[in-house]
Amino acid sequence: MGAPKQKWTPEEEAALRAGIAKHGPGKWKIILRDPEFSHALASRSNVDLKDKYRNVKVMENGGGSRERARLLMKWNQQIPKHDDYQKASSDPKNDQMASSTEIGSIKDEIIDAKPLAISGPEKLAENSSPLKNSISRLEDLILEAVAILKERNGSNKSAIATYIEEKYCRVQKFNKVLSMKLNALVSSGKLIKVNRKYRLPSSQALLEERKPDAPLPPCPILLEERKPGVLLLEGRPIECKKIEEKDVKPLTKFQIDAELQKMRNMTAEEVAAAAAKAVAEAEAAMAEAEAAAREAEMAEADAEAAQAFAEAARLTLKNLTASAVGVISLSLSHTHTHTHSHTHMQT
DNA sequence: TTAGGGTTACAG
DNA sequence: CTGTAACCCTAA
Numbered sequence: 001m002g003a004p005k006q007k008w009t010p011e012e013e014a015a016l017r018a019g020i021a022k023h024g025p026g027k028w029k030i031i032l033r034d035p036e037f038s039h040a041l042a043s044r045s046n047v048d049l050k051d052k053y054r055n056v057k058v059m060e061n062g063g064g065s066r067e068r069a070r071l072l073m074k075w076n077q078q079i080p081k082h083d084d085y086q087k088a089s090s091d092p093k094n095d096q097m098a099s100s101t102e103i104g105s106i107k108d109e110i111i112d113a114k115p116l117a118i119s120g121p122e123k124l125a126e127n128s129s130p131l132k133n134s135i136s137r138l139e140d141l142i143l144e145a146v147a148i149l150k151e152r153n154g155s156n157k158s159a160i161a162t163y164i165e166e167k168y169c170r171v172q173k174f175n176k177v178l179s180m181k182l183n184a185l186v187s188s189g190k191l192i193k194v195n196r197k198y199r200l201p202s203s204q205a206l207l208e209e210r211k212p213d214a215p216l217p218p219c220p221i222l223l224e225e226r227k228p229g230v231l232l233l234e235g236r237p238i239e240c241k242k243i244e245e246k247d248v249k250p251l252t253k254f255q256i257d258a259e260l261q262k263m264r265n266m267t268a269e270e271v272a273a274a275a276a277k278a279v280a281e282a283e284a285a286m287a288e289a290e291a292a293a294r295e296a297e298m299a300e301a302d303a304e305a306a307q308a309f310a311e312a313a314r315l316t317l318k319n320l321t322a323s324a325v326g327v328i329s330l331s332l333s334h335t336h337t338h339t340h341s342h343t344h345m346q347t
Numbered sequence: 348t349t350a351g352g353g354t355t356a357c358a359g
Numbered sequence: 360c361t362g363t364a365a366c367c368c369t370a371a
Binding site: 055 | 363
């Protein structure tokens, strides 16, 4: 009787997500002990974390409506599945040979093969309402930033922008896009704006304090595992690059190689799954970016920023797909032992 | 400590 | 009444 169901606050969810991103799923106790999250999750047990994660992850296949599938995807985009967290990029041999060998030659052909990946139970096929959900991903980033920064009176826009840019991507005029999202979040009640500061609705007791416009405190995640050049296939939304010209290469050869190296250790099935996720990820980013572009136009804001976002996502998608497909064929030709090499990739 | 099955409370 | 989310219990 004494348990009226304590619903998860956005703050707690953000902390959990960040914790999983940092330590990996299954390390509930570790996440709970991490001083970075222990405050936000003070009233939760390791079992609670597990259950919450399960709730989101459940209904992976079969059971659910498309909304569930999308929700699931949203989480998976941010949460790596295997334990490649730390080691993923530690491949000294790949160094900065960065000859930037273009894979451009295959890009355009590959891009058409992309539907292969999304052959799961549900996909973003319908034009009906994919935007609603994909947009929320940026929202998650913002909420996460606010939660992690833990500023007493909330975080100002530049702090949020810096956090997201440092941790996830750099895009020209990202601020413009961010502004729109922040306004949307405020008007929808997901964030509260006070004196140009944004905070989570339920966070009355923020413990750490910081001068309003002091230099951004380096996010612990950044300090501990920041790998500038590496694109984590499963762990990060996308690796954006500055876009200045059409033919800019979104990924260096080094980056691609890191991914390839990683994928060589996977089975064909895993590669396919990873590719599916990567593509879905990139597509979600594109959908979001394009939605943002529309909003920008309507709001007479600088649509260029959103376009940059969309373009970054698009290019990333191409390269992801290209490398994924490349490795799939590679692994197929090298592993005779795997009978089920029918990693069919229907066009 | 964690994963998974089962149960209860709550919202639509 | 039904589905979902939070909570509980127990084996490993």
